[in-house]
Amino acid sequence: MKTPRAVAAAGRLFLGFVAGALIALFALDGWLWCVARLARSLLDAGSWWLERCALACAAHRFEIAAEIDLRMLLQTGQPLPRFPATWSKGVQQAQSIFVVSMALWPLVRKRGAQWIAMLAVAVGGSAIVAAIDLVVEAKYVALHFIGTELLPARSFADTETNVSGFRALAREFSILEWIKAFLDAGGRLFLAACLTLGGEAVRVRMHPSARPTTASGPQATGPDD
Amino acid sequence: MRLTRLLIWIACYAGLLSAYNYGYASVQAWLIDDLQLRPAAWILERLTGRGPISVGDGILSGPRVRMEVRRGCDGVEAWLIVVSAFLVAALPWRRRVAGALAGTLLIGGLNVARLVSLHQLALWRPEWFDVVHGMVWQSLMVVAASAFVLIWLRPGEDA
Numbered sequence: 001m002k003t004p005r006a007v008a009a010a011g012r013l014f015l016g017f018v019a020g021a022l023i024a025l026f027a028l029d030g031w032l033w034c035v036a037r038l039a040r041s042l043l044d045a046g047s048w049w050l051e052r053c054a055l056a057c058a059a060h061r062f063e064i065a066a067e068i069d070l071r072m073l074l075q076t077g078q079p080l081p082r083f084p085a086t087w088s089k090g091v092q093q094a095q096s097i098f099v100v101s102m103a104l105w106p107l108v109r110k111r112g113a114q115w116i117a118m119l120a121v122a123v124g125g126s127a128i129v130a131a132i133d134l135v136v137e138a139k140y141v142a143l144h145f146i147g148t149e150l151l152p153a154r155s156f157a158d159t160e161t162n163v164s165g166f167r168a169l170a171r172e173f174s175i176l177e178w179i180k181a182f183l184d185a186g187g188r189l190f191l192a193a194c195l196t197l198g199g200e201a202v203r204v205r206m207h208p209s210a211r212p213t214t215a216s217g218p219q220a221t222g223p224d225d
Numbered sequence: 226m227r228l229t230r231l232l233i234w235i236a237c238y239a240g241l242l243s244a245y246n247y248g249y250a251s252v253q254a255w256l257i258d259d260l261q262l263r264p265a266a267w268i269l270e271r272l273t274g275r276g277p278i279s280v281g282d283g284i285l286s287g288p289r290v291r292m293e294v295r296r297g298c299d300g301v302e303a304w305l306i307v308v309s310a311f312l313v314a315a316l317p318w319r320r321r322v323a324g325a326l327a328g329t330l331l332i333g334g335l336n337v338a339r340l341v342s343l344h345q346l347a348l349w350r351p352e353w354f355d356v357v358h359g360m361v362w363q364s365l366m367v368v369a370a371s372a373f374v375l376i377w378l379r380p381g382e383d384a
Contacts, residue, residue, distance in 0.1 A: 010372070021361060100364045109379075181246050182242055182243065186303065186306075189367040190238055193368075
């Protein structure tokens with residue numbers, strides 16, 4: 001390993017880290033808003049038991065409000081009513097995801113406009129990871145509440161709809177438990193790093209009109225990297 | 226970095242992390258207490274002149290600060306980035322072993338520095354603790370591990 005190149009890389013990394021941290025601390029509102037919107041869309045699309053989801057970011061906290069609607073029948077024959085649910089979480093984990101992406105972006109091996117374009121990959125990729133992380137945690141907390149407080153406090157009718165509903169909730173909870181353990185143990189930051197560094201794997205071919213017409217000239221083939 | 230190798234890296238990392246989560250109880254004592262907290266306690270006793278600082282069950286206890294190291298804050302996620310990367314890297318095995326060892330020393334040293342700095346921050350600037358613990362050090366560990374892997378895997382290229 002050539003020391004000057006390693007030192008240059010470390011320097012770019014440090015600058016990226018400092019810039020990312022400063023942005024995360026003082027100017028991340030727009031990015032956090034995007035994360036909240038994306039997370040809301042994911043919650044709407046991926047949770048049959050959550051209705052009227054509202055997700056916003058204010059005062060360095062994500063605030064989620066929704067209604068839990070399990071569509072189950074009580075033993076009395078009445079449908080289980082909807083339950084309002086609220087949840088709040090600090091933005092520090094999302095900030096960490098952003099900082100990791102910003103720190104590693106200068107190391108992506110692209111040149112010129114492509115290197116700048118990889119910044120969009122880093123910013124967008126980190127927003128996706130942060131949104132997924134938020135959704136996983138929100139659903140985990142909600143399902144934990146459903147399983148430990150909502151369901152045990154009531155008697156349900158023995159119907160096929162109820163049984164399949166219970167099974168679906170249990171299955172979803174065990175999947176979320178595994179994903180959450182992965183994310184909590186470091187997976188969220190690792191995914192942010194991979195999405196940023198994965199920009200190197202994007203190859204852009206040279207435009208065909210750049211090829212010379214004479215046979216003696218160099219052949220302009222292969223990926224532009 | 227090829228896309229296929231990146232995906233294999235992610236899968237390897239996920240597997241190692243799952244194995245760590247599964248076997249956490251059996252490795253916690255020596256991985257957290259012996260390899261991280263005892264060196265941190267040794268440094269703190271000499272740095273502050275105050276002691277003794279006791280270690281046990283993932284907890285560092287000093288005269289005025291008591292710190293618990295939980296899963297996710299133990300440096301293992303950064304270390305597994307290094308280990309998984311060198312498991313899948315297309316390098317001669319000697320270079321892979323050397324990289325993994327150097328990365329282990331880097332991550333281990335950084336994590337001890339993290340523990341010492343957070344202990345001192347809790348003493349002297351507790352209002353900064355949450356931000357430094359939750360954002361700065363968490364991201365710094367992953368950035369250091371990822372950057373180390375990237376630089377080690379590119380010996381003859383422009384940085």
